[in-house]
Amino acid sequence: LHPGTDESEAFDPQRVPFKRPPKNVVLISVESLSAKFLGSFGNPAGLTPRLDALARDGLLFTQLYATGTRTVRGLEALSLGTPPIPGQAIVRRPGNEHLATVGEILRRQGYETLFLYGGYGYFDNMNAYFAGNDYRVVDRTDFPKASIGFANVWGVADEFLFDNSLAQLDRAHAAGKPFLAQIMTTSNHRPFTYPDGRIDIPSPGKREGAVKYTDYAIGHFIDLARSKPWFNDTLFVIVADHCASAAGRTKLPVAGYHIPLILYAPALLASGRDDRLASQIDIPPTLLDAMGLPGDDHFFGQSLFEQRPENRRAFISNYQELGYLKAGKLVVLGPKQRVDTFLIDASGDASPTAPDPRLRDEAVAYYQTAFKAFKEGALKMGAIGIPR
Known part of the structure; x- marks a missing residue:
């Protein structure tokens, strides 16, 4: 794969809503962020003021569905763009190296590709999967101890994950490399603990407090990123790995898979709202389409900017x-x-x-x-x- 070898993949501002192709992508996969937690989806509790502001200023997709109920399913969909296969997720299966993931595709085109995780990446085979697919893996064991102001058994508090992520993005930019960084958060998970003084719900704050703290941490990350020389060339993608709960009257309750998707790049992308039905697996080809780069034919998912109305579907x-x-x-x-x-x-x-x-x-x-x-x-x- 080489940029520009396939004319049909060239950036087309008549077809995609970007003014110019983003050079970098930061994909934030947020632990257990159900759409119903956001004010943008009608929640009156005020848990997500920063995400709601990003949704207003970005492109909000309102009918996107996660493929599963576990983090590994979300990571599989967001990196590999494939429907969930029966039984174990591909992330946990043998023979899952050098697949046509977004990271593998972009690494071959000169990108720095990163998977950054606030927990221990040996859990659920995450480190092995991403390292085997040409992502440079950075987890909590790689963070300088002085940079971790709060952690629990599940992971480093999200704000410190984002601080360490910024250092890695600055490093890639200083080396003259465009980057794709997938950042997996942990704070919106039991035991729902987080640093004091950040939000108005004391820790441990149960689910509501954890959602509001994660919202704070994402907003703080974007605020810090605004001052970076790479900010105006970067697309921020905010999406959940899965919902907080998939309980319902049926075994596959659709509402239990409903997650938000926000594309935020104020220098590149006008704000808007898109109500089309879409799947988590459509995000990888959408990224390549927005960047004007080849490789989206490797995915089962299809770019959100290419789908015909009659082909819109989701997998749960x-x-x-x-x-x-x-x-x-x-x-x-x-x-x-x-x-x-x-x-x-x-x-x-x-x-x-x-x-x-x-x-x-x-x-x-x-x-x-x-x-x-x-x-x-x-x-x-x-x-x-x-x-x-």
Whole structure:
């Protein structure tokens, strides 16, 4: 892969909403950030003033869905752009090195590619997966002790993760390299503890306090980034790994997968709101599309700026069931070839309905093809593009 070799991948301001392509991307995957926590999605509690401001000043996608209920599923979707395959996430499976991840693709085009995590990256095989896919991994064991003002068993408080991330981004910029940095937060997780004096909810502040502290930390990070020479050339992507809870009356409650997506680049991108149905797996090809770089044919996901209305869909899953959401219906593939179909109303509630053979066949084709592609090595870098 070499920049500019595929004319169809060139940056096109008539098709993408950017004034010019971003040179750098900072992808913040926020622990357990359900859409329902944000004021932008109607929450009246005032937990996310900084995220709501970024949503107003950026491009907010209001109908994006996570692929699963675990961090590894979110990391898989955001790096590899593939539907969740049955059972274990690819992040935890053997044979997951040198896949066509965003990091692997951009590293070959001269980018510094980073995975930064506030916890211990050996958990859930994160370090091995990202290192095996050409990301430089930085976790809490790499942070100078003096830089960590607060930590708990789950990880370094988010503000100190972001401080250490800024140092890494400055280092890449000083070396003359464009960068892709995926930052995985930890503070919005039990035990919900964080430094005193940051927000008006004392620690431990349960879920509400942790959400508000994470919001504070993201806002503080953006404030510090504004003074950096690389800020105006950088796209900030804020999205969740998964929701805080996926409990509901059905095994795959759609509302339990609803997450925010904010694209923020004030020098490059006008503010707006986009209500199209979309999946977490569409983010990797969207990034390459916005940057005008080749490689998005490696993904099952499709750029949000290229999708036709009739092709909009989302994938949701738990350990046993695989869901396919499209055109107001949810098809659920279960064990022993069970197939259930539901009508989904505007609030995400489901009611059983008659089978839809076309949607069932689409769902089966997506999930079977994704599983086969991983098993047979078709997701490896250098393999022929994904069949769509």
